[in-house]
Amino acid sequence: MGNTVPAAVPPVFHPEPKLSAVPTQPSAKNRETLAAPAPRTWTFIDSQTSKLQEVTCLPGCVVNHTLDRETPTHPEDIWCMTRGEDLYLPVVSGSEDVQELRVLSAFIRQEPFSKHLHERVPHAQLELVDDNYLESLDPDGLATVILALESQLATLRKVHAELSALREQGRVQL
Secondary structure: OOOOOOOOOOOOOOOOOOOOOOOOOOOHHHHHHHHOOOOOEEEEEEOOOOOEEEEEOOOOOOOOOHHHHHOOEOHHHOOEEOOOOOOEEEEEOOOOOEEEEEEEEEEEEEOOOOOOHHHHOOEEEEEEEOOEEEEEEOHHHHHHHHHHHHHHHHHHHHHHHHHHHHHHHHHHHO
16 A cells, blocks of 8 residues: 555646746747837927927837938928838729739828827828828727728628639539
């Protein structure tokens, strides 16, 4: 009886000691935080008043503001935007020409000196099809568009299922 361990007894777990001197890899979330540079702050000469104006870019701004800094600029011509994810699809125009057009591209934009107050805060721009936009979307507006697109996506999935079934029936009949 002495040295046998019953099968129902779980094995003893000894965790590995934590080595604080060994660096760990950052998680994906930490890498994004570490990689995100601080927003740029810069100045330009207001072409209307000749005064120096300070601007802090939208975090993640990809606009090259070199010309804005080097020449007098109208404040309403200053804007920032983030990078969007572009999707190109082949679209047939009325003349039967197929063109690769950018569709459903979204990014965030801010126009700090806009005469429209809602454009002074970050807002979404959604490019529906090549240079045709839904502009100045606040979070609720963008959510409404997302819900509409989700509904349309459900319709596309139904059409896809119908098309697949019709094609399968066609193969069987041939």
